[in-house]
Amino acid sequence: MNTAASQLFGGQLNVVNIGLSMFEDDIRSQGAPVRTLDWTPPGGGKPEVIAALDALARPENAGRIEAANAEAVDRIKNAKPMLVGFGRAIDVVPGMTPTTILHSGPPVAWEDMSGPMKGAVTGALVFEGLAKDLADAARVAATGEITFSPCHEHQCVGSMAGVTSPSMYMHVVRNETHGNYAYTNLSEQLAKILRMGANDQSVIDRLVWMRDVLGPMLKEAVEFTGPIDLRLMLAQALHMGDEAHNRNIAGTVLLFQALAPGLLQSSFSEAQKKEVFDFIASSDYFSGPTWMATAKAALDAAHGIEGSTVVTTMARNGVEFGIRVSGLPGNHWLTGPAQKVIGPMFAGYKPEDSGLDIGDSAITETYGFGGFAMAAAPAIVALVGGTVEDAMAYTRDMALITTDQNPNVTIPALGFQGIPTGIDVRKVLETGILPVINTAIAHKDAGIGMIGAGITHPPVDVFEKAILALADKLA
């Protein structure tokens, strides 16, 4: 025995107390510093999950996991997503065909889709001229002639239903550091919109205008402005009080500021330019998809690192919640049931009207903003039902399940600490803390749209499945 125990003697005893809080007061009353852990059984107390955690914790595994995770997080931090253009999905998205419909979340068949997603799919089929009306669209969707595929498997992300059809205009984002691209379609702004499951003529008309005016004008604008540094803009938006998932007012102003000269120089009429300006001004959400594509470009660069336990995708299709993990390469989805979203609702709607958690927008939390950066956005704590102190606590808690902080995107109220980055499957299960996701609530039925906003969490199942798969592969 070396002298460590004798080093303990004579010094100040300093205690971490685990399990029985009754011991804490006695120790403190004797003048020793003591803190009691907010302890819960790891892995929910499930023996197979604990065995997997232990296997990964063995020194021969832990070392390479740490190195792999450091690499994954470095890629997320160093990724430099630039907005380089806009283009139609059929022209820019890998694997897109005239009869492909992309959707949010993990794979799901037409017959299993949630109400809002079915509403969006049928609306998109009408918009594309693949069906003559909504009833016909439902028939077409069921024929098997349409290829349904997750956005995430095509370098894309899609907000809410995520329904992306060939002629929709997409952001084109290039990660300058690693060379990969990410895509997402354009904000439809209001509440009664395709991505929320609405599909009446007003929705289709808007999609047509976006295809014919907004998209092409944005495309021209970026040709004038040149590439726009989205990470820098995101960092500024967080300093201005956005968390860039449910609050986008600052980010939208910044993005518009950058695009405006280009929009003005475009070849469109003054009336059309005014329409576009009015459209952008009509909702703070305009830049929401932009930040999703920013995150996607960074996270795709971090996917597929042998040995990494860092989460690179969190996405929901309204029925299932799916994650992907860097060390489980390709489209290895770990899925569990989509959860309810808890939060304030528009007048006239009740919690039982809510569809389950849906959309690829949790890519923002996967990167480290959105719910993870609640401390940056005290203005919207009311939206998520809490106090400013709660907002700080959300971000601090997320630091407990992530690998590092991103020094490029910081939070003033937390002493300019970087956003929590690199969700570690192991830490989620060790602590029992689930990632927090800020999100919108769509009506459970097709054709209605957004009815509220709030917070939700992934089902713990997805992390349990992930740790078992990782232990299988690594240990």
Add this chain to the structure above:
Amino acid sequence: MSVTAVIRKNSYFDSVSLMSISTKANGIDGVDQAFVAMATEMNKAVLENLGLLSDELKAATTSDLMIVVVPSEGADGDELVPLVEELLVRKAPAAGSAEVSHRTIASALEEDADINLAVIAVNGAFAAREARKALDAGLNVMMFSDNVAVEDEIALKNLAHDNGLLMMGPDCGTAILNGVALCFGNAVRPGTVGIVAASGTGSQEVSVQVHALGGGVSQLIGTGGRDLSAEVGGVMMIDGIRALAADPGTEVIVLVSKPPAAETEAKVLAEVANAGKPVVVYFIGGSRDAVLAAGGHFAASSADAARQAVELSSAAASAPETLDAGQVDAVLARLTPEQVNVRGLFCGGTLCDESMYALLNDGHEVFSNIQKNPAFQIGAADSSRGHTFLDFGDDEFTNGRPHPMIDPSNRLARIVEEAKDPSVAALVMDFVLGFGAHEDPAGVTLPAIREAQRIAQEDGRHLEIIAYVLGTELDTPGLDAQRKALAGAGVTVTSSSTVTGEFARAIARKGAAA
């Protein structure tokens, strides 16, 4: 002028933070001038004016961070840059009034790197896992949890041994480290007697008796009850002896245990010879010759262990209190001829053991739930017979309820029950004070004692009640207040566990003589 410049490509920091970081960087010893800024045209112009703009810096772009250090005479810029970079790592301030809560040992250590002990009292299925994390993080461990596999105990103790750490437990209920009593410990005077104990209440008893004699305790290291088994091999007791041998604050070492496995006892006694300090060995029912042969001081009882320890230390020892023969005679005179049996109802396992052995060593038959001899084992559901000594802290008696030291109420019904048996001469019981223990064990028991006395009286006999209060005047509640409360109800209060056993034995002899 030498200049060290580092460019962090593609790293964004806001200008306000960077101004503050630059200010701090300029305060670092050995820095003549430091400049930390994004490579904007404006900042590059400032560097140019200072004559610090190299070609490399000139080529940096808006999204790059520049760290430029001009070392003072004799300082090395390459050594200063990492110090500046440290300033770039941000830490969140602790929340204003809200306590920051931690879920894991690792996260607690991030907030306070000075933590040096983990007290683990989680479900036994998870305890070993937490202990391993604590040991891996360089923490000493006190594991209160029980129901931990013996393989885990061995692995943890070996890990602790290899890392020079204490692995106290599993099933370790008492320790005193650097004057801080942990879990079930008593407030005793600091001093020079170091204790290593495999028995919780046994070590509490030795510590309070050392205190009563005017001595004090340097450290009390618990090992957990299974440490001296053949499987575990006394790893923690041996490491504890070595730690106390090396501790300048310890003059005398006391070992406390129930009888160890023979081969483990030999290993531990071999260590006694190497301690270089007097070692008092109190292994209940252990061999005097083996201890003496090892160069140790044999203690026949807990009181004897405490007495020898204080006498061997430099503390001025007061005289130990012994059994008062006159008091015994007075009690015996009040008993009817039929009253021959002693019933012990204990909260502390080792206290029960010591009294039970006082009778067994005198040739009496004793029934108990902690009897080694299967012929004399009885369970919680069994009625007492003959001399019966029960440890209410045994799993079968607690049956999921708190340990009787925390809540002594589960022996109340038994007190009343025993009073109905006309063969009972005396009830012997303990009251354990101290940290973790019940706030008023005498008070919560007195109604049952009065009821027992009433039942006996109505039956025309005197029921003697002998109580030992384990504690010191520094405990809360204090020793004197608890003793007075019991004495006021006509209870005979003893001064030590050893004297309690002797008193019980004296009464048992009456029955044997009859």
